[in-house]
Amino acid sequence: MKYDTDLIFANALPNAPMSMPKQRLERRHTMMATLRTMLAVLPWL
Amino acid sequence: MTGAFLTRSVALGAAAVLSLLGGYVFLGFASTGGISPLDVLRTALVVLSGFWLVWGGAAGIIGLFVRHRASSFDAQQLPRGLTAILVPIYNEDPLVTFARVAAMNRSLRTLGIESRFHIAILSDTTALEVAAMEAVWFQQLLAEPESAGRIFYRRREQNIGKKAGNIEDFVTSSGGAYDYMLILDADSLMEGATIGEMARRMDADPDLGLLQTLPKIINARSFFGRSMQFSSAYLSPAFSRGASVLQGNEGPYWGHNAIVRVSAFAANCGLPVLSGKPPYGGHILSHDYVEAALLARGGWKVHLDPHLGGSFEEGPENLVEYAKRDRRWCQGNLQHRRLMFAPGLRLWSRFIFLQGIMAYLASPLWLVLMGVSILAAMLPEPAARPASELFIDGVWSLAAGVALLLVLPKLLILIRGVFDRENRRFGGTLRAGSSVLMEIIFSTLLAPILLMLQSRAVMQVLLGLDGGWPATKRAENHLDLRDSFANSWWIMLIGAVTMLATLVFAPKIALWVAPAMLPAVFAPVLISVSSRVAAGKKAPWFFLTASEQAPSPVIAEHRTIMAAWSTQGALEPIIMVEARRVVEQVNA
Numbered sequence: 203m204k205y206d207t208d209l210i211f212a213n214a215l216p217n218a219p220m221s222m223p224k225q226r227l228e229r230r231h232t233m234m235a236t237l238r239t240m241l242a243v244l245p246w247l
Numbered sequence: 248m249t250g251a252f253l254t255r256s257v258a259l260g261a262a263a264v265l266s267l268l269g270g271y272v273f274l275g276f277a278s279t280g281g282i283s284p285l286d287v288l289r290t291a292l293v294v295l296s297g298f299w300l301v302w303g304g305a306a307g308i309i310g311l312f313v314r315h316r317a318s319s320f321d322a323q324q325l326p327r328g329l330t331a332i333l334v335p336i337y338n339e340d341p342l343v344t345f346a347r348v349a350a351m352n353r354s355l356r357t358l359g360i361e362s363r364f365h366i367a368i369l370s371d372t373t374a375l376e377v378a379a380m381e382a383v384w385f386q387q388l389l390a391e392p393e394s395a396g397r398i399f400y401r402r403r404e405q406n407i408g409k410k411a412g413n414i415e416d417f418v419t420s421s422g423g424a425y426d427y428m429l430i431l432d433a434d435s436l437m438e439g440a441t442i443g444e445m446a447r448r449m450d451a452d453p454d455l456g457l458l459q460t461l462p463k464i465i466n467a468r469s470f471f472g473r474s475m476q477f478s479s480a481y482l483s484p485a486f487s488r489g490a491s492v493l494q495g496n497e498g499p500y501w502g503h504n505a506i507v508r509v510s511a512f513a514a515n516c517g518l519p520v521l522s523g524k525p526p527y528g529g530h531i532l533s534h535d536y537v538e539a540a541l542l543a544r545g546g547w548k549v550h551l552d553p554h555l556g557g558s559f560e561e562g563p564e565n566l567v568e569y570a571k572r573d574r575r576w577c578q579g580n581l582q583h584r585r586l587m588f589a590p591g592l593r594l595w596s597r598f599i600f601l602q603g604i605m606a607y608l609a610s611p612l613w614l615v616l617m618g619v620s621i622l623a624a625m626l627p628e629p630a631a632r633p634a635s636e637l638f639i640d641g642v643w644s645l646a647a648g649v650a651l652l653l654v655l656p657k658l659l660i661l662i663r664g665v666f667d668r669e670n671r672r673f674g675g676t677l678r679a680g681s682s683v684l685m686e687i688i689f690s691t692l693l694a695p696i697l698l699m700l701q702s703r704a705v706m707q708v709l710l711g712l713d714g715g716w717p718a719t720k721r722a723e724n725h726l727d728l729r730d731s732f733a734n735s736w737w738i739m740l741i742g743a744v745t746m747l748a749t750l751v752f753a754p755k756i757a758l759w760v761a762p763a764m765l766p767a768v769f770a771p772v773l774i775s776v777s778s779r780v781a782a783g784k785k786a787p788w789f790f791l792t793a794s795e796q797a798p799s800p801v802i803a804e805h806r807t808i809m810a811a812w813s814t815q816g817a818l819e820p821i822i823m824v825e826a827r828r829v830v831e832q833v834n835a
Binding site (some may be wrong): 214215216217218219220221222223224225226227228229 | 367395399416417418419420421422423424425509510513515516517518519521522537541562586588589590831
């Protein structure tokens with residue numbers, strides 16, 4: 203049970219759901235990871 | 248080119264030039280025997296710390312020149328949009344909190360605009376006894392006129408995501424019914440006129456995503472609490488007006504006493520859980536800064552308006568409680584280093600994250616500067632050319648400049664108060680002036696203690712220690728000497744050892760070290776004495792504020808309700824029986 207809805211005083215809030223998409227705040231690749239990937243393709247390294 | 252951009256450029260340029268100049272003077276003084284690595288390090292620290300010092304002072308100076316703006320709306324005009332007033336609570340005293348809700352509701356009713364405002368108490372309370380009392384006092388709240396269908400209460404069984412998660416839960420379940428949300432804290436109190444004005448401002452500007460007020464501290468009783476109360480009422484408005492000009496459409500959000508457009512918030516402010524473990528990973532702690540940055544990233548205006556009065560909160564009553572809150576904020580701000588390079592953020596939002604980080608890193612930097620300076624003075628001096636008179640004079644000017652930078656904005660605020668008659672609201676110019684002087688002395692004495700507390704907080708976070716998110720005890724007042732000593736013995740020890748070591752090994756800089764270390768030696772006494780509540784009913788001479796002289800109507804209403812509800816002491820046994828019944832119901 204998410205809320206205490208069984209309680210006698212419960213007074214329902216409006217049922218009006220909204221979507222709240224999670225934002226992307228972290229870069230998928232760090233600068234170091236990108237650099238490593240770039241260097242990895244060089245055959246002489 | 249916007250006004251904010253120009254002001255930012257000038258302020259940033261001034262901070263850069265003055266701090267570099269300070270560094271040049273310092274280097275000239277310090278490097279009499281040639282430039283050593285220690286001199287370079289010290290100079291770099293002077294430049295870095297000086298930059299943030301000038302930057303902080305600049306906001307206060309700019310704020311002095313901003314004129315007061317009056318409301319252009321009729322206070323009784325009904326806003327078009329429907330607003331949900333959100334009161335997130337977490338184990339707070341329900342009597343005091345619910346009385347605040349009743350006071351705000353009555354304030355809205357007085358203006359006849361209550362129909363456009365619903366109130367939702369969003370409880371994350373974990374203590375079942377407190378939850379049960381919330382249920383009982385909510386019934387009392389429902390006895391208020393016009394409350395049916397307008398005032399709601401719900402409690403989450405798990406406080407996932409803390410306050411940000413609580414708000415998100417509301418948006419995802421009920422947000423679609425509202426145009427705006429006025430987000431409060433448990434200790435927030437706002438005038439109905441201010442709430443109405445904020446909703447009408449949102450109506451008038453469809454691009455405005457968030458409007459933040461400047462909450463002023465009220466109900467402080469201890470010397471420490473009243474000094475903060477005075478500072479928030481008398482000094483902060485000028486600094487906030489400056490910050491408002493500097494930040495423009497990318498203003499701050501402080502997490503409460505602010506109205507936000509629900510659709511903008513829902514679309515842009517869903518906060519992810521950061522990868523990794525706390526303190527850097529997990530839930531975002533200082534979510535408000537991040538939400539402001541995300542709204543700006545989404546193209547919404549985020550405004551701070553310090554001219555909006557009637558916005559109040561309560562503050563910690565002693566330095567120990569203040570430090571606990573500061574520890575949380577420190578961890579939250581340092582966590583922002585993970586977000587500084589988040590994709591798509593405005594450059595200014597990134598700068599604000601950096602500013603928040605530096606607000607805490609500055610303390611250990613000042614300590615390192617002092618430590619390195621003592622070390623440099625202890626090392627044998629090379630056969631050196633004497634420092635030129637220019638640089639000896641210069642370093643004294645530098646010290647005077649730093650002192651002036653900290654004091655000047657406060658003195659200018661006092662002078663402005665003479666002309667715009669603001670001083671009258673604080674007991675007249677003589678009394679306001681005495682309070683400003685006392686605030687300068689008191690904050691100077693506390694500065695080294697705060698420096699050490701913040702440095703410890705930074706070290707704890709850097710070492711990966713999670714401080715959690717304990718609630719601030721706002722009503723805790725006096726700390727006796729034993730409690731103060733238990734909390735600050737280490738500050739006293741560091742202060743005493745540093746002072747002694749300087750006197751023995753580097754006496755020539757003892758004069759420079761003493762102002763920073765002597766107050767640290769007396770930390771337990773300072774903490775204990777400043778937590779005392781003045782005896783008697785009359786307000787003490789220092790730190791008188793406008794809200795103490797003539798409380799705002801909503802403050803007076805809150806006190807009236809508290810008095811009325813508290814005299815229901817005879818009902819206490821009935822309330823406790825009801826509370827126990829509710830606890831049993833929950834446990835079942």
